[in-house]
Amino acid sequence: MYEIRLRLKKRDVGVVQSMIEGLDNAYSMMGTHSERDGVYVMRLQASSFMFRELVSLLADLMVMGHVLSVSLLPWEDKN
Numbered sequence: 001m002y003e004i005r006l007r008l009k010k011r012d013v014g015v016v017q018s019m020i021e022g023l024d025n026a027y028s029m030m031g032t033h034s035e036r037d038g039v040y041v042m043r044l045q046a047s048s049f050m051f052r053e054l055v056s057l058l059a060d061l062m063v064m065g066h067v068l069s070v071s072l073l074p075w076e077d078k079n
Contacts, residue, residue: 001075002051003030004044006058012066013040019061020044023054039068045075 004027008016013032020027030043046054061067 002046003073003075004046004054004058005071005073006042006044007035007068007070008040008042008066009068010034010038010040013042015066016042016061019057019066020054023050023057027054 006016017029017032028045030045032040032042035041044054055072058067058070062070
């Protein structure tokens with residue numbers, strides 16, 4: 001499992017969410033919060049199932065300018 005953090009501008013939150021919703025079962029949405037000055041952080045939890053497709057889509061979204069940065073971290077169980 002991985003935690004993916006996306007930094008994006010407020011205007012891009014809906015666009016990014018709509019695009020990744022097309023990848024059924026590729027991720028779990030963990031929430032979106034405001035970081036500062038109109039920049040938001042979207043957190044996703046992803047398994048290896050369709051992981052390549054998800055990362056490919058995120059790279060395309062970065063190239064299109066909808067995502068400022070992507071962080072990929074191992075998922076740490078918070079229990």
